[in-house]
Structure formats: C-alpha cells, structure tokens
Amino acid sequence: MSKRELSLEEKEITKRQKLIRGWDQQALKDATVFIAGVGALGCEIAKDLALCGVGKLILCDLDTIETSNLSRQMLFYKGDEGRPKAEVAAERLKRMNPFTEIDFYFKKIQELPMSLYEKCDVIIAALDNVRARIDLNKICLNLKKPMLEGGTVGMEGHIQVIVPQGTKDINGEAVEYGNKQQIIDAIVDEKLWYIEDEEYDKAQEEIMKLEEKIEQIKEEKINPVIEKIKEEVTEEVESNIDKYMNYTPCYRCAVPIPPAKKAAAACTLKGIPRNREQCALKSDVIFYNKYERKVDFNTQDDVLELTRIANKELRSLWKRVLEENISPEERDTITKEEIIERGRNIEKAFGPLLEPEDMENIIENKIPAVQTVSSIIASLESQEALKLVFQMRGVKVGDVMNPPYLNYNGVYGQFDAVPLNRREDCVACGNVKGMENLSLLINEDATFQTLFDLIGKEGFKLDPGKWAITNSMTKAFIYLPDNPKSPTLKDKCLEHGVEVNTFYKFATSPSNAVKGIHLLNVQILSAD
Known part of the structure; x- marks a missing residue:
C-alpha cells in the first residue's frame, strides 16, 4: 500500500507525464526531496518538482527575502521583503500544487536532525556558500543519499551529480550509475601508462617512426597486450562491481580546497587598505568597532553610514598614492594642473567612489547573477533529480547524467561535460582520515x-x-x-x-x- 494515494484530480493534472516511457506517477507521489537553499536555483527547482508531482518537498533556508532577490527568485513578490524565504516559498508552492506536502525550516542545514535527511530520497544543494555544500556533502556520504549540486556565477553555471558508494534504492538494490565498458576502458588506458613491457614499449616507438605500419604492428604486438590487460580488468570489475560502479565522485572531489574568505582576511587588516574592495571591507570592521554591532543591510541609515566610512578610506587611499607618486625632486616644480591630472588617473586606476548598492555586494561577497542562467542550471538539476528520485523508488526512466559534472557557458551557449574521477585523497570520500x-x-x-x-x-x-x-x-x-x-x-x-x-x-x-x-x-x- 502506498503512503500517499494519487487522487483522480492529480492523475488528470499529470496525465501528459504518463506518456513518457517508464514514468510512474505513484512513485513520484511517494517520494521526498530535500532542497537546501531557496534562492534563484532553489525556487526554480522547487517549482519544477512541485509541478511534476513529487509527494513531499522539504525546504531549508536561513535567509530572508531582499529586494535584490525579486529579479531572480520567481516565488517571491514585491512586499515579501524581510520574510523567511523557505516560508514564503512553501506558501507559493502550495498554491501551485495543493497535493504536494511541503515542510520548511528557517535554520541552518547543520541544525536539522539526521532523521529528517534519512527520510529523503534525494537531496538537492541549491546553496550560495561552499561551507554549507561541504557539510551537506558529508551528510549525503554518511547516509548514502544521492545529491544534486549546482551553482551559477554571472553568465556561467554548473551541475554535479553525486551518488555515494553503497547507495541503495527502496528495494535494497544498488542505484545504477556508470557504464561498465567505459570504466574498463579507462582503467586499461591508465594501466598502459605504467606498464613495464619491453615489447610493448618498442612497438610504440615503431609506431611513431613508421606510421604506415601502424595497423600491422598493433595487430602483432599492441593488441595482444591490451587484450590481456582488458581480460584482467574485466574480471576485476565484474567481480567487484560495487567498487567501480554505482557511485560518483563527491563534491569535495571537485572542490578539494574551499576558496578563501575575503571578509575573514579583512578582519585581520591592521594596516591600511590597498584597494577599493579593501576599503569596503575595512569599513565593515570600523562600523562594528564603532557601533558594537553588525551592519543591517536592510536599514538605509546603516548602509549610508557604511558607504561614508568606506569612501573616507578610499579618498585617503587616493591621497596616499598620489603623495607616494610625487618624488622629492618634483615637489618644487610640479604644477597644480599636473597634480590634478595625476589624481584623476589614480581615481581611474583604483575605481570610483563606492555606491550604497556596492557595499553588500563586496562585504557579503555577493556573486553576479542573472535569472536566465539560473533557470537553465535549475532545470538541469530538476531533470537529473527526477531521474534519481525514480531510481531511488525502484523505477528507471533514463540514465543519470554521465559524466557527473556539466559546465554551462552562457556567453557562447556551450555545454561541456567534464569527466570527473573519484580522488583517493579526497578528504570526504577518499582513503585519507583526519x-x-x-x-x-x-x-x-x-x-x-x-x-x-x-x-x-x-x-x-x-x-x-x-x-x-x-x-x-x-x-x-x-x-x-x-x-x-x-x-x-x-x-x-x-x-x-x-x-x-x-x-x-x-x-x-x-x-x-x-x-x-x-x-x-x-x-x-x-x-x-
């Protein structure tokens, strides 16, 4: 007996999906998907999955809605500013599909109980910071839950499919991932780089020198070696299928070193700022020391005061650089017009005065974003999530994306599949500990x-x-x-x-x- 029965109205709403080969709407109705982050990607993904008829969505986001969100996050409207993203998204999704059960949490993903994650079929990372991705990656590896991770920067974006080793579907069967023949061929190619076979090495040299005899030499000396290794590798892969298939590299395989935090470096500034960005970061430190609290970017007076402090630092930087660029020999002869001209050049080199809207972008390390790219990446995540959801419910409607990493360049409209191998030295899923x-x-x-x-x-x-x-x-x-x-x-x-x-x-x-x-x-x- 299914936990969630499909109503006649739901069947009518989703009947076009039923035409897709292998589609099982009841399996989708019984599924639970966790979405971490309800921003530009999370809104789109949640909308897609709700409209497709996923039975339960769990939304988690610690942020509240800002005015700048309204151009990219389609579940939020003018007047929603200040409200929790997850709460508002749940309301709007419920209007789109009243048959989907939706839970929401206005807290950190690290604060949620493991029992909540255990009930999910697929976990989606639609996050805007690396630390949260790392923690969610660790949760998925520990619980053997598939994870979809995606992100955008300006006109570019990416998506990564993560299937932990040992992931099982609802029937206790291994979730299928990977192509056995591709894996065998890749291992054979790798072993050939390190093989110590005198005849093989000589043959390779002959091939380089005598191109017209390539086919003959391959037939006599290369192919037998390859076939021998291929037989050994095939036997190894087939006898240890869980070692080589049905999992992907994890997030830390793709991002072994998290990017450094600019804001953290700014907090250690004991001297003077050296560029426009550091002036903004230094103003955040000065504001905190003066008022003994963090700046509230939703309060106009705070932002204006922060901008004033930052521009004071920037003007001091201009003045300091100007003085450093007038040599002692020039001081008595340089004209006022020349000083003004040099000052203008310095201002051009370091950038103009900061505007209020610049402050949050720099201090909070905001990234450039546009809705069109977010829609593309979110739709890819949604599509792969659906296939994984079906697999976790024992149904297959198509192979999950392979290779597991895809880049999108919106400037050229180009997609690039990136072969990604599991790192043995990965701090999350590799052999290293501590x-x-x-x-x-x-x-x-x-x-x-x-x-x-x-x-x-x-x-x-x-x-x-x-x-x-x-x-x-x-x-x-x-x-x-x-x-x-x-x-x-x-x-x-x-x-x-x-x-x-x-x-x-x-x-x-x-x-x-x-x-x-x-x-x-x-x-x-x-x-x-």
Missing part, C-alpha cells in the same frame, strides 16, 4: 597568530602550542611550538619562511585533533 584542506588570504603584515585566528574563523580553533607548521614541498619546519629557534606568534609570517601561493601543513598528534582533524593542508594566498 585531514582537511583550507585556503587563506593574508595581508603582508599578518603574524603567525593571524594564521591561527583565520583558521579559527574556518571552524578549527587550533592551540598554537600543540600544532606545528611545515612547508608541504620542502618538509622544512616553519613554526614549531616550544622550540627556541621557531618564530613566535607575534612574528610576521612573510618574514619568517611563509610564502604566498604555497601550501603548508598544520599538524598535531591525533590525540590533539580538532573536530577529528589532526592535519590541515593550508594554501596561503595574498589579500593585497
């Missing part, structure tokens, strides 16, 4: 204490007295607690062995692990 990757932006006056503070802002509060820092390439120690030859926490990083665009290992003993992590691979980048 390791995490980070990327940090630092200023030239950052100290070793700054490094530990920035890592703390990423959620890992390390005790500097228990963690050592080494250069990943040279293995040389950069910071060693309790060593008299080591730099102190007050010393500047860039003056004591730390270089930008370089990876460093932060390591401690497993007994001192933070959140189960005892090794951090940290990429140091310049914020200047």
Whole structure:
C-alpha cells in the first residue's frame, strides 16, 4: 500500500507525464526531496518538482527575502521583503500544487536532525556558500543519499551529480550509475601508462617512426597486450562491481580546497587598505568597532553610514598614492594642473567612489547573477533529480547524467561535460582520515597568530602550542611550538619562511585533533 494515494484530480493534472516511457506517477507521489537553499536555483527547482508531482518537498533556508532577490527568485513578490524565504516559498508552492506536502525550516542545514535527511530520497544543494555544500556533502556520504549540486556565477553555471558508494534504492538494490565498458576502458588506458613491457614499449616507438605500419604492428604486438590487460580488468570489475560502479565522485572531489574568505582576511587588516574592495571591507570592521554591532543591510541609515566610512578610506587611499607618486625632486616644480591630472588617473586606476548598492555586494561577497542562467542550471538539476528520485523508488526512466559534472557557458551557449574521477585523497570520500584542506588570504603584515585566528574563523580553533607548521614541498619546519629557534606568534609570517601561493601543513598528534582533524593542508594566498 502506498503512503500517499494519487487522487483522480492529480492523475488528470499529470496525465501528459504518463506518456513518457517508464514514468510512474505513484512513485513520484511517494517520494521526498530535500532542497537546501531557496534562492534563484532553489525556487526554480522547487517549482519544477512541485509541478511534476513529487509527494513531499522539504525546504531549508536561513535567509530572508531582499529586494535584490525579486529579479531572480520567481516565488517571491514585491512586499515579501524581510520574510523567511523557505516560508514564503512553501506558501507559493502550495498554491501551485495543493497535493504536494511541503515542510520548511528557517535554520541552518547543520541544525536539522539526521532523521529528517534519512527520510529523503534525494537531496538537492541549491546553496550560495561552499561551507554549507561541504557539510551537506558529508551528510549525503554518511547516509548514502544521492545529491544534486549546482551553482551559477554571472553568465556561467554548473551541475554535479553525486551518488555515494553503497547507495541503495527502496528495494535494497544498488542505484545504477556508470557504464561498465567505459570504466574498463579507462582503467586499461591508465594501466598502459605504467606498464613495464619491453615489447610493448618498442612497438610504440615503431609506431611513431613508421606510421604506415601502424595497423600491422598493433595487430602483432599492441593488441595482444591490451587484450590481456582488458581480460584482467574485466574480471576485476565484474567481480567487484560495487567498487567501480554505482557511485560518483563527491563534491569535495571537485572542490578539494574551499576558496578563501575575503571578509575573514579583512578582519585581520591592521594596516591600511590597498584597494577599493579593501576599503569596503575595512569599513565593515570600523562600523562594528564603532557601533558594537553588525551592519543591517536592510536599514538605509546603516548602509549610508557604511558607504561614508568606506569612501573616507578610499579618498585617503587616493591621497596616499598620489603623495607616494610625487618624488622629492618634483615637489618644487610640479604644477597644480599636473597634480590634478595625476589624481584623476589614480581615481581611474583604483575605481570610483563606492555606491550604497556596492557595499553588500563586496562585504557579503555577493556573486553576479542573472535569472536566465539560473533557470537553465535549475532545470538541469530538476531533470537529473527526477531521474534519481525514480531510481531511488525502484523505477528507471533514463540514465543519470554521465559524466557527473556539466559546465554551462552562457556567453557562447556551450555545454561541456567534464569527466570527473573519484580522488583517493579526497578528504570526504577518499582513503585519507583526519585531514582537511583550507585556503587563506593574508595581508603582508599578518603574524603567525593571524594564521591561527583565520583558521579559527574556518571552524578549527587550533592551540598554537600543540600544532606545528611545515612547508608541504620542502618538509622544512616553519613554526614549531616550544622550540627556541621557531618564530613566535607575534612574528610576521612573510618574514619568517611563509610564502604566498604555497601550501603548508598544520599538524598535531591525533590525540590533539580538532573536530577529528589532526592535519590541515593550508594554501596561503595574498589579500593585497
């Protein structure tokens, strides 16, 4: 007996879908889909799935509706500003399809109980930040739940299908993913790169020199080797099918190192801003120190005050650069007109004064977005989600996207399927344990204490007295607690062995692990 019976009206509404080969509306009615993020992508995906007749949707979003959302998020209207996105979306979706059950949560995905995720067939990440994606990826891997992840930046977007190894459908059968022959061929090609076979190597050299004999040489010396390896690989794959098929790389395989947070770097600015963006970021720090609270971007007075502070910093930057570009020899001879001209050039180089609408974009690290691209990416996510939902209910209406990663370039109208392999060193689904990757932006006056503070802002509060820092390439120690030859926490990083665009290992003993992590691979980048 199905949990949710289809009514006659529902059957009438969805009868065109029934014409699709393999379609099972009852299976869709019995399904539950979780959508994390109800923004530009989430609104479109939720609308698609509700109209298709998914039985239950669970929406989760911590944000409230802003005026800037109205151009891209079709479930929200003028007058909705300030209301929780998930709540309003649930209301509008219920009007579209009153037969779909909709739950909503105005909280972080990390705060929801695991039992809620366990009841879902498919989980969709329509999120705007990497940390939430990482956490949702971990949840899906642990619970063996398929996940759809997508995102857009300006005129570009992507979608990734994630099927954790060991994912089972409602009948306890492995969810099918991958092409066995493609997998066998890929492994054969990889093994051929490392094969130690004298005859094979000589044959390859002959092929390069004697192109006219390629077919003959292949027949005599190449193909037998390939066939032998192919037989071995075929036997290996067929006897260990769960090892090679029915799963995809996870989100962290595609994004092993989360991007650095610009705002976190700004909080460590002890000196002076060096560009227009840093002036805006510095104004956020000044505002907080002055008023002892975060700026409210929905309050016009706050935004205007923030803009005033930022432009004061920017004017100081213009003036400082102008003075630095007038040499002592010129000071007595340079004309007023020349000074004005140089000032104009500096303003052009650093950019104009900041407008109120610029402030939130910079400080909150907003990304460029347009509704047309959001619609394309959301529709792709919805389509793949439907196929996965059916598979999880024991029904197949089509193969899930393979390769599992797709890029879209809206400038050229081009789609590119990206072959993506599971990384054995993936910190989420690979063979490594107790390791995490980070990327940090630092200023030239950052100290070793700054490094530990920035890592703390990423959620890992390390005790500097228990963690050592080494250069990943040279293995040389950069910071060693309790060593008299080591730099102190007050010393500047860039003056004591730390270089930008370089990876460093932060390591401690497993007994001192933070959140189960005892090794951090940290990429140091310049914020200047």
